[in-house]
Amino acid sequence: MTALSVKVDGVKYSDDVEPRMLLVQYLREKLGKVGTVIGCDTSNCGACTVHLDGTSVKSCAVLAVQADGGEVRTIEGLANGSELHPVQKAFHECHALQCGYCTPGMIMQSVSLLSENPNPTEHEIREGLEGNLCRCTGYQNIVAAVQSAAAEMSGKSLATAGAAPADETGSLR
Numbered sequence: 001m002t003a004l005s006v007k008v009d010g011v012k013y014s015d016d017v018e019p020r021m022l023l024v025q026y027l028r029e030k031l032g033k034v035g036t037v038i039g040c041d042t043s044n045c046g047a048c049t050v051h052l053d054g055t056s057v058k059s060c061a062v063l064a065v066q067a068d069g070g071e072v073r074t075i076e077g078l079a080n081g082s083e084l085h086p087v088q089k090a091f092h093e094c095h096a097l098q099c100g101y102c103t104p105g106m107i108m109q110s111v112s113l114l115s116e117n118p119n120p121t122e123h124e125i126r127e128g129l130e131g132n133l134c135r136c137t138g139y140q141n142i143v144a145a146v147q148s149a150a151a152e153m154s155g156k157s158l159a160t161a162g163a164a165p166a167d168e169t170g171s172l173r
């Protein structure tokens with residue numbers, strides 16, 4: 001067992017974990033943070049995306065001990081109390097989900113994308129989210145949600161941001 005000390009969603013945790021334990025397992029099984037989901041376990045789908053020290057990572061591709069001394073943010077720490085993060089709000093308002101399984105990872109990756117590029121083009125959004133798979137293929141509304149969140153976060157209206165219509169499905173590319 002290896003000692004692990006990590007801050008998750010603002011709370012500090014100290015645990016002894018097996019060196020082979022994945023970060024996603026630690027979050028779900030030890031901390032009960034089941035909002036972070038496992039879609040593939042092989043770093044393909046992005047459903048398990050969280051932020052580690054401010055950068056989005058696929059938590060099934062990171063060992064828990066690699067987060068030692070670091071700070072993790074999960075979907076469960078994204079809202080400010082009862083106030084949803086603008087990206088969460090936009091996913092809700094744009095109906096950017098069907099079964100919802102990919103949603104936590106999509107939102108975490110979108111937040112990360114917007115922190116690096118606050119005003120992405122549609123192409124940049126699709127490129128930024130290409131590591132996250134939606135098996136319901138609801139990509140069109142996901143892109144519209146990111147555009148809407150970008151507009152809200154930069155104080156622009158949707159009309160001036162040129163958001164795409166949110167009524168189609170399709171692939172990211």
Ligand code: FES
Pocket residue numbers: 037038039040041042043044045046047048049058059060061
């Ligand atoms: S569960 Fe981690 S990428 Fe699919």
Ligand code: FES
Pocket residue numbers: 096097098099100101102103133134135136137138
């Ligand atoms: S909404 Fe079902 S996998 Fe994306």
